[in-house]
Amino acid sequence: MTSRRLALLGLAAATLAAMPLATLAQGYPDKPLRIMVGASPGGGTDILARLLAEKFAADFKQSVVVENRPGASNTIAAEVTARAAADGTTLLLATNTGQAIAPHLLKLKFDPLKDLQPVGLVAVMPNVLVVPATSPYKTVKDLVGAMGSGDLKYASSGIGSTQHIAGEAFALATNGKATHVPYKGSSQAHVDVISGEVTMMFDSTSSAMGQIRAGKFRPLAVTAERRAAELPDVPTLAEQGIRNADVQTWYGLYVTAGTPKASVDKLVAELGRVLKLPDVQARIKGLGGEVGTISLEQFSEMNRSEFDRYGKLVRDANIKAEGS
Template identity: 40%
Template sequence: MFANRIPSRRTVLTAVALAAAACLPALAQAQAYPNKPVTLIVPYPAGGANDAVGRLIGQKLAETLGQPVVIDNRPGAGTTIGAALAARAPADGYTILLGSLASNAVSPHLIANPGYDALKDFAPIGLIGVAPIVATVNKESPYTSLKSLVDEAKKHPGDVMYGSAGNGSPLHLAGELFSQAAGVNVTHVPYKGGNAHTMDLIGGRLAVIFDTTTAAMPMIKGDKIRAIAVSSPTRLPDLPNVPTFAEAGYPGFEVQAWYALYAPAKTPADVLARLSADLGKVMAMPEVDSKLKSLAVKPAYGSAQELGAFTQTEFAKYGKVIKTANIKAD
């Protein structure tokens, strides 16, 4: 008779509760972040130095997260296409952005409707590194120093021309900031992206370009152009004979490109903490340090809190420059 007894309602409920409790650890493990591939949006074309930074970080994050990190190149509109896509993605940690000076501090001031708020629509994960600005001239140029360049600009206002990848590009803003620091009138010549400005520098049609080390270093090492100053606090190991802007008499010239990781705003705090911690692990890898340096990027890991403060400072700094100089996007 015992075998045929019908269990009481209380017995059934107890059994169900015990079974559910037994399943909770497995369920939690199945839902733990991350349990599927993560997409890293890189708002630059494939194949360039910016893309190389994103692919390096993505590859190493995949190792620490235990899930593939898929690189999604979304270039265009001064990086705002990719940044806007990341801002609108679900805030679950499965879509993150390789942010930069352009996407998170410059372009939002230049484009009327970029599709995102650079400060409100992103949660900082961590800073990756910085790329100092380097003043470069034609290798046969008579300008062997910043002083000689400034002397010429003061002697013939407007005659000294500098090139950039376009209105509002980091190169343009670097040139504008330098002209303000030096108190000179130099003429900006914008190009439609690519490397046409560098080709004109090589050809002697431009006097100077204020470029990032990431872009300029291959040309410098290839003896195509000559560096006359770098914006880093100290001289660069790869350019030991090139003085800093501070050494050349312009300590207030503090301009550098940079790279960082962001997630959509409202991403859960525990997910952000995991991503930030794993980025810290990636940045501690010797191979990452050496690879970034080979790309002329100075590794400079910063926590989520530090990146948040840094982003606000850079956003305000370049917003002021753009407004003061009345710079408009192409």
Template identity: 35%
Template sequence: MFFKRVLTSALATLAVLGGAATANAADDWPSRPIRIVVPYPAGGSSDIIARLISQQLGAALKQTVIVDNRPGANGNLGASQVAQATDQHTFLLCDVGALAISPSVYKTLTFDPSKDLRGVSMLAYSPHILAVNPSVPANTLSELVALAGKQPISFAVTAIGSAPHLAGVAVEQATKAKWLYVPYKGGSQAVTDTMGGQTQVIMNGMLATLPYVKSGKLKAIAISKRERMAAVPDIPTLAEQGMTGFESGTWQGVMAPVGTPDAAVTRLSAELARVIASPEIKAKLLEQGAEVVVQNPKELDTFFNGERKRWATVVEKGNIKLD
């Protein structure tokens, strides 16, 4: 009986110490600057959000937050670097949907995003916007599809295998349109060339594209949301133009290397949720066509795996494969 009481007391002490250690781990993190890797060129949706939140996030964590653009391989170069990071202070801010597509499109990846990365927080959603150069004689999806049946239509994509590319393929599959895809290394140049007339059509994240629609440099055909957005009530959806139930877009979220401690992930997730929902940032995003959508680590992991399965079907049907 005496031994049992001693053992019970010892276990209770260990539990208390263990809880204290977990609390200390959360309190001690971060112990150095935070690096947020954006795996695309500057000026895109992920980059815009990263720079919007960096100052407030740094103040909340009492550490400098560095935004590090690492473009290449349709975002997979930067994602791979984060997956291999072991410093517990390196994170990925990316289009989660695009990352979910990569395993289906690329024959060989240096990492498996489902196994090597873990969710931290979803931040925002903005639909894709289907837009054309103002000189294109089409104002609706049906008119654009009809035009594509009469002449070659050049379709700018941020990269082959990217989320906007797959959304364009989905439109193609649903409408029987035929696009001549022109690949770029990022959304910024794709938008610039469509405005300049080098390409005629683009499907891209609304956050990075809507300002040019508002200025008249691009003409909007549709957004890829199930219902219209309050920020742009005059732009019809693809769903109401025949693609019933269709939705795509850029889901901006933060991922961490799988070995990142739970305490760090939990704290960063909470601070990201608070910062992204601040009135100032929320208003800026809404003005540019993005909605704040927060998910916790578990919810983000579930969403990611669902998107991976969803787009694998589109990739298989479209026979899209890259080395």
């Protein structure tokens, strides 16, 4: 090889090395994407992830696959994302379960605040207290009256999930007792709720609405400041005299920390565009939720403040992971 050609190759390599990450990321995404989900198929997180995947695939002209990695309070999927290449091809649709609660209960091998880059808030869903349609409990008052026996069980999608926290907050607020039965996802818990194996469940409206509409769940209350638009006849806990038990589920999109800013900016813009689509808004509202409308800066601040808020709640209520 001639010295001139070597010099040209060296110049090209030097130019590429000096090129800013923003320039290198202009072609993003140039390969398939995956959205990690820390819950089983069929639950609220999975439903929203597949909705985003469909829209992203059409706009980015790339395949977008949803990968379910349930378990460990949604943190398995989060760890996969945290350890992935920082090229923007591995996304995470997370909830406050994995981002704000589990880190205070489990020993994680990653830092959710440092190793995951927020992209945007997707939706906020109230949790709804449900019992089987065949349950003898018709109202929250009926349920509270039976909790003194200590024989009742409540299901959740996992230790440290918002459903778990909601159940503990409810027990504290009512001075009642109920045994926590964790599952690897809402859809698995639904089977035992419907059969009556467990007494009740606090579930996000996004995953519970299907069973409510099918007549398999009886909703008794929503854990929010106001009634859910899709459940106008279901009162809030506060309306029924129970305070300090409002726990909602929020869903946020994240990418591996260190992903080039230009790629993150593209994701932020794409998520914002998708969340304004009428069919997407109708789908989220149909799940009983509210569409995320805050900026990236506001969501980043929320990500930190929610981490701190739930940490205090876990400590104040002395909530611990089973076996700890």
